Amino acid sequence: MLNELKKRLTGKTDSSGDAFVDALREAISPERVKFDGAHRALHGHDASVFDGGNSGPVVYPETTAEVQAVVRLANDHGRNVVPRGAGTGLAGGAIPLGAPVVVAVTRMNKILEVDVDNMIAWVEPGVVNLDLSNTLRPHGFHFAPDPSSQQACTIGGNVANNSGGPHCLAYGVTNAHVVALEVVLPSGEVAMLGGLDAEPQGLDLRGVFVGSEGTLGITTRIAVRLTKNRPEVRTLLLSFDSVTDAANTVSGVIAGGIVPAAMEVMDQRITEAVENYVGAGYPLDAAAVLLAEVDGLDAGVDIDADRIAQIGRDNNATAVRLAETDHERALLWKGRKTAFGAIAQIAPDYYLHDTVVPRSALAGVLEEVYAIAKRHDVLVMNVFHAGDGNLHPLLIFDAREEGVLDRVHAAGGEIITASLDAGGVLSGEHGIGVEKQKYMDRMFSGDDLDHQNRLRQGFDPFCRTNPGKVIPSGHSCADIQSLRNVPDKVWG
Amino acid sequence: MVASPLLVSDDPVLAAFADEVGDTGPVSVAGSRTRWSLGGELADDTRIVTAPTGIVKYQPEEMTVQVRAGTTVAELHETLMAAGQRTGLPERGGTVGGALMAGENDLRALGRGRLREALLQVRYVSAEGRIINSGGPTVKNVSGFDLPRLIVGSLGTLGLVAEVILRTNPIPAVSRWYRSNDASPADVVEAVLAPSAVLFDGTSTWVELEGHAPDVDAELTRLQAIGSFEAVSGIPELPPHRWSFTPAEALAIDPAITGSYVSVVGLGLVFASQTQPNRTVTGAVQEVHERVKANFDPTGRLNPGRNPANK
Numbered sequence: 082m083l084n085e086l087k088k089r090l091t092g093k094t095d096s097s098g099d100a101f102v103d104a105l106r107e108a109i110s111p112e113r114v115k116f117d118g119a120h121r122a123l124h125g126h127d128a129s130v131f132d133g134g135n136s137g138p139v140v141y142p143e144t145t146a147e148v149q150a151v152v153r154l155a156n157d158h159g160r161n162v163v164p165r166g167a168g169t170g171l172a173g174g175a176i177p178l179g180a181p182v183v184v185a186v187t188r189m190n191k192i193l194e195v196d197v198d199n200m201i202a203w204v205e206p207g208v209v210n211l212d213l214s215n216t217l218r219p220h221g222f223h224f225a226p227d228p229s230s231q232q233a234c235t236i237g238g239n240v241a242n243n244s245g246g247p248h249c250l251a252y253g254v255t256n257a258h259v260v261a262l263e264v265v266l267p268s269g270e271v272a273m274l275g276g277l278d279a280e281p282q283g284l285d286l287r288g289v290f291v292g293s294e295g296t297l298g299i300t301t302r303i304a305v306r307l308t309k310n311r312p313e314v315r316t317l318l319l320s321f322d323s324v325t326d327a328a329n330t331v332s333g334v335i336a337g338g339i340v341p342a343a344m345e346v347m348d349q350r351i352t353e354a355v356e357n358y359v360g361a362g363y364p365l366d367a368a369a370v371l372l373a374e375v376d377g378l379d380a381g382v383d384i385d386a387d388r389i390a391q392i393g394r395d396n397n398a399t400a401v402r403l404a405e406t407d408h409e410r411a412l413l414w415k416g417r418k419t420a421f422g423a424i425a426q427i428a429p430d431y432y433l434h435d436t437v438v439p440r441s442a443l444a445g446v447l448e449e450v451y452a453i454a455k456r457h458d459v460l461v462m463n464v465f466h467a468g469d470g471n472l473h474p475l476l477i478f479d480a481r482e483e484g485v486l487d488r489v490h491a492a493g494g495e496i497i498t499a500s501l502d503a504g505g506v507l508s509g510e511h512g513i514g515v516e517k518q519k520y521m522d523r524m525f526s527g528d529d530l531d532h533q534n535r536l537r538q539g540f541d542p543f544c545r546t547n548p549g550k551v552i553p554s555g556h557s558c559a560d561i562q563s564l565r566n567v568p569d570k571v572w573g
Numbered sequence: 574m575v576a577s578p579l580l581v582s583d584d585p586v587l588a589a590f591a592d593e594v595g596d597t598g599p600v601s602v603a604g605s606r607t608r609w610s611l612g613g614e615l616a617d618d619t620r621i622v623t624a625p626t627g628i629v630k631y632q633p634e635e636m637t638v639q640v641r642a643g644t645t646v647a648e649l650h651e652t653l654m655a656a657g658q659r660t661g662l663p664e665r666g667g668t669v670g671g672a673l674m675a676g677e678n679d680l681r682a683l684g685r686g687r688l689r690e691a692l693l694q695v696r697y698v699s700a701e702g703r704i705i706n707s708g709g710p711t712v713k714n715v716s717g718f719d720l721p722r723l724i725v726g727s728l729g730t731l732g733l734v735a736e737v738i739l740r741t742n743p744i745p746a747v748s749r750w751y752r753s754n755d756a757s758p759a760d761v762v763e764a765v766l767a768p769s770a771v772l773f774d775g776t777s778t779w780v781e782l783e784g785h786a787p788d789v790d791a792e793l794t795r796l797q798a799i800g801s802f803e804a805v806s807g808i809p810e811l812p813p814h815r816w817s818f819t820p821a822e823a824l825a826i827d828p829a830i831t832g833s834y835v836s837v838v839g840l841g842l843v844f845a846s847q848t849q850p851n852r853t854v855t856g857a858v859q860e861v862h863e864r865v866k867a868n869f870d871p872t873g874r875l876n877p878g879r880n881p882a883n884k
């Protein structure tokens with residue numbers, strides 16, 4: 082990777098000599114249009130394992146008008162556009178293909194208005210997820226979606242990926258928490274999708290923009306729903322001798338008609354890593370732990386916590402612990418939320434998968450996941466949003482090892498197949514990006530994909546925004562192979 | 574590569590529906606005709622078909638139900654009730670497909686979730702007479718573009734819905750309605766954590782509390798600190814016409830404009846005796862609408878005369 086970086090660094094210098102770049106600099110400001118090798122190399126990647134990205138100029142707009150100016154200039158110059166937030170995406174959604182202009186919205190990071198009468202806040206897309214909730218909490222509210230990456234990822238990225246998090250089990254993923262979106266369309270026009278009123282007229286274009294992975298335009302202002310903080314919370318840590326028992330507890334809870342605020346499972350390898358990293362107080366001898374949280378009013382949380390504990394015991398829980406203090410609860414959650422950081426301490430590389438299976442199939446599919454990893458001789462850890470059946474098998478490897486990536490990809494493919502065969506879906510929250518395009522035809526027919534493409538082209542008839550993503554080539558408006566190569570006379 | 578068997582329909586009933594819809598000539602689906610004129614009058618020469626009926630697969634332990642579009646919401650909810658569950662679809666007569674196409678929320682959407690959040694997977698027949706599948710059977714899913722969102726509220730102008738998978742929710746232990754003649758609706762919303770519905774007709778405020786009995790009792794105690802509340806059997810009579818306001822606007826309705834009204838506080842939905850002035854979409858949003866419609870239904874054969882922008 083370092084060599085790659087060096088090559089790119091020495092490739093081109095900051096002097097543009099390119100009419101498009103010059104026009105961008107004039108329209109925005111020279112300092113906020115970057116064209117040096119370092120910037121472009123940095124923006125050729127996101128947090129996924131995929132490379133092959135090739136960034137054109139990187140611009141940092143500060144207003145909707147500036148985003149609009151960039152999109153219009155790109156159209157005038159026949160260049161594509163890729164929106165980008167914090168670059169924490171795991172499916173390659175923000176990877177630029179075909180040397181487009183990368184529109185990094187990170188400087189649009191203001192919380193514009195908290196409107197309690199309408200139970201919303203207007204925010205710019207570059208606001209960091211955790212900053213939003215930290216700002217709202219003292220006023221009695223928070224933004225419900227809480228991805229594990231929340232210290233870094235942006236609300237715009239959350240919208241584009243319809244992101245989830247542990248507490249989306251009861252409260253729903255991002256789509257349920259976005260009321261209206263100001264969007265710069267691929268045409269360069271500004272549109273308001275959705276609205277603050279109960280039932281905005283027309284098609285739910287807001288609803289389809291959420292989760293469209295940056296292919297339908299760039300959102301520049303977002304009305305997010307405020308969620309009232311819950312007065313009472315109970316957090317339980319249940320320990321098990323097997324991952325199967327933990328998974329069966331999760332399906333038992335759902336079958337019992339309880340929808341907890343969160344239900345997260347971690348297996349032994351991950352709890353060990355977390356314990357060594359932050360000392361969250363997890364048991365080291367358990368094959369799996371289940372972190373379950375219920376919130377709401379006084380009586381209900383006790384009733385539900387008792388029932389979850391009982392269902393756990395019925396499924397052979399070896400210990401059930403109720404967090405006694407806020408500090409203890411915070412520590413338990415810190416363990417869960419730093420799980421990926423903990424991995425980074427012990428393994429040079431990891432590939433985080435993301436599929437969903439019916440909750441009743443969790444135990445069986447997990448067993449298969451371990452068997453698949455063993456067959457391919459890769460290390461797997463599981464830490465996942467068990468409550469909604471969202472698996473996150475984490476394949477750990479050292480990329481310097483000869484041939485290891487092939488084994489990692491082979492194992493990943495089998496995990497996807499196992500999930501689909503169990504009645505599951507390709508992705509629960511990371512999206513398709515470039516990662517899972519080749520699996521889309523396992524879930525959708527040619528006709529199905531054609532209809533998805535009809536929607537995409539309704540927004541972007543000329544395929545200018547984030548081309549080469551989500552819909553596999555053949556069905557989509559952009560051929561990914563040609564995008565991998567940089568067009569003639571465009572930035573190499 | 575073979576598509577996962579669970580994601581492709583081999584249901585002959587759906588295939589027969591697709592054949593009936595065919596690929597030429599104006600066509601519409603009749604449900605129970607409870608919202609027949611929504612978004613415009615259907616063109617005269619339109620052929621009317623009916624959607625298939627029946628609950629295909631109910632999995633209470635997954636909190637999902639697979640149901641054909643012509644099934645009535647009443648029948649669906651009766652089946653779910655036996656397992657202590659319900660959906661976010663409004664119970665006001667009509668079919669599952671009709672409710673989804675109309676896109677109207679239940680007035681208890683704060684408690685039951687918005688209609689659009691109930692739809693996990695949809696199979697519809699396209700203008701070309703093909704069965705299109707989108708979304709997925711699990712409660713969480715971001716695989717591809719979210720066509721279920723596009724379909725909800727589209728009045729059958731993009732495709733004719735054949736079958737859906739809906740999210741179900743547990744029915745809370747108790748549900749109780751209370752009415753007050755002296756508490757302000759804004760105070761009610763502030764006093765309780767998560768009411769399922771708060772209604773206001775300019776004089777009285779109704780509130781539905783749901784949950785475990787001791788919590789509902791505790792919420793009632795909090796309510797009684799701001800006014801006097803009595804238990805009632807349900808909601809007031811609703812005036813016939815729906816208006817869509819912001820939650821803030823819905824707290825300050827001018828009856829000179831709407832006539833007598835019942836406002837759904839927190840949601841912004843208002844039932845009024847007068848009709849809401851025509852709404853439409855304009856500018857760039859209208860352009861996207863028109864392109865999407867043209868892409869999905871190039872010859873304009875699906876529900877001609879209706880337009881979701883004019884709801």
Ligand SMILES: Cc1cc2nc3c(=O)[nH]c(=O)nc-3n(C[C@H](O)[C@H](O)[C@H](O)COP(=O)(O)OP(=O)(O)OC[C@H]3O[C@@H](n4cnc5c(N)ncnc54)[C@H](O)[C@@H]3O)c2cc1C
Pocket residue numbers: 127128163164165166167168169170171173174175186206227228229230233234235236237238239240241242243244245246247294295296298299300301421422510511547
């Ligand atoms: C350690 C780790 C843990 C994670 N945990 C979770 C988790 O629990 N749940 C979860 O859902 N995800 C998780 N993710 C994935 C990722 O953080 C989320 O997808 C996040 O929402 C991406 O936000 P971002 O700002 O980094 O977006 P980017 O990665 O910059 O972009 C993601 C996509 O959004 C588009 N985009 C960005 N901004 C805009 C905009 N303004 N308008 C239109 N399109 C835009 C991009 O084009 C791209 O397609 C995790 C990632 C990491 C690295």
